[in-house]
Amino acid sequence: MGWLQSLEGNSFSIWLKESPSIWGYATILFIHTVGLSFAVGPSVAIDLRLLGVGRRLPMGPFDAFFKVIWIGFWVNAASGTVLFVTDATSKLANPLFFVKMTFVFLAVGVMIVIRRRVFRDPDLDGQPVAAFSKWLAVASIVCWFGAITAGRFMSYVGGG
Amino acid sequence: MDDIWWFLPLCESLHFIGMAMLVGVVGVLDLRILGMAKRLPLEPLQRLMPWAVLGFVINLGTGFVFIAANPRQYIGPPLSLSFAAKMLFIVFAGLNVILFYMSGLKRMVDRVEAGHDAPLGAKVSAAVSLFLWVGVMYWGRMLQFFGKSF
Numbered sequence: 001m002g003w004l005q006s007l008e009g010n011s012f013s014i015w016l017k018e019s020p021s022i023w024g025y026a027t028i029l030f031i032h033t034v035g036l037s038f039a040v041g042p043s044v045a046i047d048l049r050l051l052g053v054g055r056r057l058p059m060g061p062f063d064a065f066f067k068v069i070w071i072g073f074w075v076n077a078a079s080g081t082v083l084f085v086t087d088a089t090s091k092l093a094n095p096l097f098f099v100k101m102t103f104v105f106l107a108v109g110v111m112i113v114i115r116r117r118v119f120r121d122p123d124l125d126g127q128p129v130a131a132f133s134k135w136l137a138v139a140s141i142v143c144w145f146g147a148i149t150a151g152r153f154m155s156y157v158g159g160g
Numbered sequence: 161m162d163d164i165w166w167f168l169p170l171c172e173s174l175h176f177i178g179m180a181m182l183v184g185v186v187g188v189l190d191l192r193i194l195g196m197a198k199r200l201p202l203e204p205l206q207r208l209m210p211w212a213v214l215g216f217v218i219n220l221g222t223g224f225v226f227i228a229a230n231p232r233q234y235i236g237p238p239l240s241l242s243f244a245a246k247m248l249f250i251v252f253a254g255l256n257v258i259l260f261y262m263s264g265l266k267r268m269v270d271r272v273e274a275g276h277d278a279p280l281g282a283k284v285s286a287a288v289s290l291f292l293w294v295g296v297m298y299w300g301r302m303l304q305f306f307g308k309s310f
Binding site for chain 1: 165166168169170172173176177179180181182183184185187188191196197198199200201204205207208211274294297298300301302304305306
């Protein structure tokens, strides 16, 4: 595990972890929280619409919010990488880290399928929401909330 | 207490889920008012709002749990500055909603059909809302770091 220690041992990681400056670790955590809200929040709004909330709303225009979701996701991929690097050995020793990553990748996969299968349908607003689409919405909510829960429990369980 | 070690992390998880619901739904509405996804009519879009309110209620409940579990970390003495700032931002966000209703902006927004622009006053209100909720997240995250009693 030598390379992990060298990840943690570089001067940036050490500064981030040990500096009392609120522009370091605290700011990265804040950015990670905002990214979470803008990735998960609009996803849940789309899921709720698929599940029947606001039936008089056309589905099509919600497509624009995928941009917001991807920005939130990439902001968190970047800030998450920084948080990982400061603490690589204990994160990789924590099974919950892998549970969280699995949920994140499943959630992103489900959002991609929703975009491709549901939103690219030219008759999207001409028919009721298919049962398959509703299951995708349920899967999306379960995976995002699972990722959040695993992430919060990581700081309590398994030493991560 | 060892038997219920999972209770606080569970409340934290719910607090983050409530946050995503609140900021997500309010953010979608604010962004539409600001001009994104203009083909969404604004009256039915507000049907999502009860889910934001549910997120807020979840966070009010779990927030009280955090304070009850460690009152000194928040209300002190000394009072945590981040906590005070967070509460202040939540109050401002509430006042922004009250102003939105009382000023008649809500009625104007309800009439914004698909493809139409929201009035400037509503755009200002939406921008203030986004700023305040991101601010609430900022002060929440700073609890452990700034003006801390943790």
